[in-house]
Amino acid sequence: MKHIFKKGLMVAAVATAGLTAAPMAFAETMNVTVVAGHPPVFRWVKHTSQTFIPAVNAALEGTGHTINWSEQYGGSLAKVGEELEAVEEGLAEIGLVSSLFDPAKLAPQNVTYFTPFVVSDSTLVGEWMDKLQASNADMQAAWDANGLVYLGGAIGIDDYLLMTNFPITSIADLDGHKIGAPGPAVNWLKGTGAVGVSGNLTTYYNEIKTGVYDGVIVFASAALPGKLHEVAPYITKVGFGAQYAGGIAVNKDWFEGLDPVVQQALRDAAEADRVAYHADLDASVTKFLGIMESQGATVTEVDDAFRKEWADGMDNVAKLWVEKLNAAGVDGNAVLVDYMDTMRAAGATPVRDWDKE
Template sequence: MKQIFVKGVAMTALALGTLASAPARADDFSVTIVAGHPPVFRWVKHASQTFIPAVDAALEGTGHSITWSEQYGGSLAKVGDELEAVEEGLAEIGLVSSLFDPAKLSVQNVTYFTPFVSSDSTAVSTWMDNLQETNADMQAAWAENGLEYLGGGIGIDDYLLMTTFPVNSIADLDGRKIGAPGPAVNWLKGTGAVGVSGNLTTYYNEIKTGVYDGVIVFASAALPGKLHEVAPYITKVGFGAQYAGGLAANADWFDDLPPEVQAALKAGAKADAEAYQKDLDASVEKFLGIMQSQGATVTEVDQAFREQWAAGMDNVAKLWADQLDGEGKAGTAVLKAYMDTMRAAGATPVRNWDQE
């Protein structure tokens, strides 16, 4: 009887040892990715054409896989609602537009409160992507909303002014209704223009029907949106490149994933950022040329015009930073860090917002 007992214990131990040494169970994860903008816009196109294939490639050999459901163009969440869709678990991953969530992702919007700093979208988006990983206030903003930032910073090329009328001086804007995204409405203060908050999905019709006399927008989105058809006067003011958000996952869902899948998602986001920025850099001048060939008039203002525009504005960066400081967030510190980094990278701001 004793021999039988010992034999049974040995067999049990062998079985447990076999289980302990076995590889982790392979899983196929169903993942919904959401964006309010349609795939005609570059950041959504690359989510489909770069991010997803890069994640799939990174998962090869891990035993894990993902079945993707792509929900773009407002099919699951409108522009600005991506954060809530991911936070509430309607989607596992979203192209979260921090630009359109200025209350929940306030510190992420530092670039939109510092116009006329740099037209280098690669520098702006790369530094902002890095900041999400290193700055405690940036990290806290994502965590407070139940999100894990993956990367894939959406860099935006130098913003333009596109209007139904020619702009030869700032006085030409007096009384005109100009659409602008989120905090960029603040750029119009001091010009006499009436700033109206809007986004790319509505600009065309609002200009066509006379709701707006023009918009603040960027070339890489203006051509796909056909805005030059209704606002043929393109003025290169030099507002600067911006950071508008990135790829983020539901934090609870992300935390439960195997490490290999987590790593694959981060690797995919990095690949997405690199491909997106390369695509963007190659497109800006090309797109301006195409719009010009189709009847648009492209002009560029001189430095005196930029200085006059910047000098006429309130120091929106300081006001923004002070407000965040009052909320217990390090607005002033984030502002200084951003401006110092861009100056160190070679930027020559028209106005040093943090030093006034």
């Protein structure tokens, strides 16, 4: 890709004693494209515009560097799950990369989706997943292998729910029903009798409405903007747990060619984005459930016995995931133990200790 730079000479000095040119500092105006498959109605995309980009601009004030931003969201440049390739190929410099929908290329990043029922705190999951990706060699290698650098800006997802067009009072009620779920979350339905179908937020509404699904595994902060309660009015709080769905990554070649000042501005802005996004998310979840209930939805929460029955009835999806990673040359067990130990140390009490079986 041809990255466009407009450079204006700011300083040029010659050391007359040795007739040696001193380093020259340039002002740069860069054209930068940011891509996301989801539309800005979803919070993580909205914060790219409202938090990440303004934070970068503010950090660059007075440095001589400026950026002309092109924001390509909602499938205009890449669909959900295609963001990684768009950034890798240079169609965009920066992407909200949905690791959830790129399980082959970003397998270690999907650890939370193979460890349900661990913790419901999305802020905690987001913070620690960003830290793990800065320290875990296998997670770093996954980004590097695809020509990307991970900045941060973790997209933590609030506690997943079941939303259905039929009431649920027991796990047996799911038998034979088609339930849509994002990527690896389809595995959560094993042992319930439900038929899991892979899908994503951009299609859920129409697929429930037309009978492709009888319900979906989804989270409140996206369910309301997506109006899913209109077609799936039975909301069951199962307690699947908060998850990590992706974050902000950049084209590696492009990033490595940037002035360190710009690199740091991007990293700091990603952190600011994560903090602002999760504060916004935490403030909305209870509110959104209340709004959906006021508009006709029925919200119920299962008890601990129901939750344990569901978790115990599943295959150990984490173990199967580790085996696949190991076969591919990734230390899957180290990733799993690292994550589970981190969550327990932070105060989580998993319904099932996936790494200890």
